[in-house]
Amino acid sequence: MLNTETPSQEHAGLDQYPVAELVDTLIADQFKAIAAVRAAASSITAAVDAAAPRIAAGGRLIYVGAGTSGRLGVLDGVELHPTFSWPHERALSLLAGGKGAMFKAVEGAEDDSKQGFLDLAALLPQANDVVLLLAASGSTPYVLGALDAARTAGALTIGIANNPEAPVAMRAEFGITLDTGPEVISGSTRLKAGTSQKIALNTISSAIMVRLNKVYGNLMVDMKATNAKLVRRAVALTRHATGADEASAHFVLEQCDFHVKVAIVVLKRQVPIERARALLAQGEGSIRAALLLQ
Numbered sequence: 001m002l003n004t005e006t007p008s009q010e011h012a013g014l015d016q017y018p019v020a021e022l023v024d025t026l027i028a029d030q031f032k033a034i035a036a037v038r039a040a041a042s043s044i045t046a047a048v049d050a051a052a053p054r055i056a057a058g059g060r061l062i063y064v065g066a067g068t069s070g071r072l073g074v075l076d077g078v079e080l081h082p083t084f085s086w087p088h089e090r091a092l093s094l095l096a097g098g099k100g101a102m103f104k105a106v107e108g109a110e111d112d113s114k115q116g117f118l119d120l121a122a123l124l125p126q127a128n129d130v131v132l133l134l135a136a137s138g139s140t141p142y143v144l145g146a147l148d149a150a151r152t153a154g155a156l157t158i159g160i161a162n163n164p165e166a167p168v169a170m171r172a173e174f175g176i177t178l179d180t181g182p183e184v185i186s187g188s189t190r191l192k193a194g195t196s197q198k199i200a201l202n203t204i205s206s207a208i209m210v211r212l213n214k215v216y217g218n219l220m221v222d223m224k225a226t227n228a229k230l231v232r233r234a235v236a237l238t239r240h241a242t243g244a245d246e247a248s249a250h251f252v253l254e255q256c257d258f259h260v261k262v263a264i265v266v267l268k269r270q271v272p273i274e275r276a277r278a279l280l281a282q283g284e285g286s287i288r289a290a291l292l293l294q
Helices: 019-039 041-056 067-078 080-084 113-121 141-153 167-171 192-211 228-242 246-255 260-269 273-282 287-292
Strands: 061-065 091-095 130-135 156-161 174-177
Touching: 019 041, 019 192, 041 130, 041 156, 041 174, 041 192, 061 067, 061 113, 061 141, 061 192, 067 080, 067 091, 067 130, 067 192, 080 192, 091 113, 113 141, 130 141, 130 167, 130 192, 141 156, 141 167, 156 167, 156 192, 167 174, 228 246, 228 260, 246 260, 260 273, 260 287, 273 287
Parallel strands: 061 091, 061 130, 130 156, 156 174
Antiparallel strands: none
């Protein structure tokens, strides 16, 4: 039996726990997710090292999964646009059962390997694309079908599973095993298996974005200021990076469509907006390079 499906021997009387003990047990078990991701750090590093150059060369991030795993992939991809101004068309997600499965389980969809192959192939994967294949069990047919299509097309494949020697991790070019063991509620991989996948996805996509110069220091300088809260954040980030007063930061941001990167270069180099944009383009989006270029 798979580790993720094996009933936990620690909590056979879970249904009889007082609420305080039940809550403490459910929280405490989540710490094993962090340990599992830490144990996989070298595999995650290797995957990021391989993925970043392909994405820098124009590739797409493509997430594939079923159930909880698939929904976590959708979540990670969707959040790249507001956080890093990442183009929607370069963060795609495939969920067994289609978009409707995001909100309602589609029974049997995950068992269709042929559909997984066809769905991935329909995206016309290229060599620079990076396909992240998620399956707690590691053997979900839909995901394995998509893996076959991705490998056939020559895309980079990263398989993420929660059981040792899982097919999705073994057959992908880069395998990441997050060995979270049995769940407190037997087989409910929406618990710590899902938490570990969320951490791993956050780590992979964030590390790639840092390598793509979407971050200056530890500041989120390529965000989209699409509402009042984010406008305030853009002003605060610009002030933090440049030492400018609020009025100056806000004025410059207004002139450059609230693009924090451009505002920082304008204020630190004291150059016109178009010159700041040109310096950033010359420096491949790196603020540090733009501040040094002549």
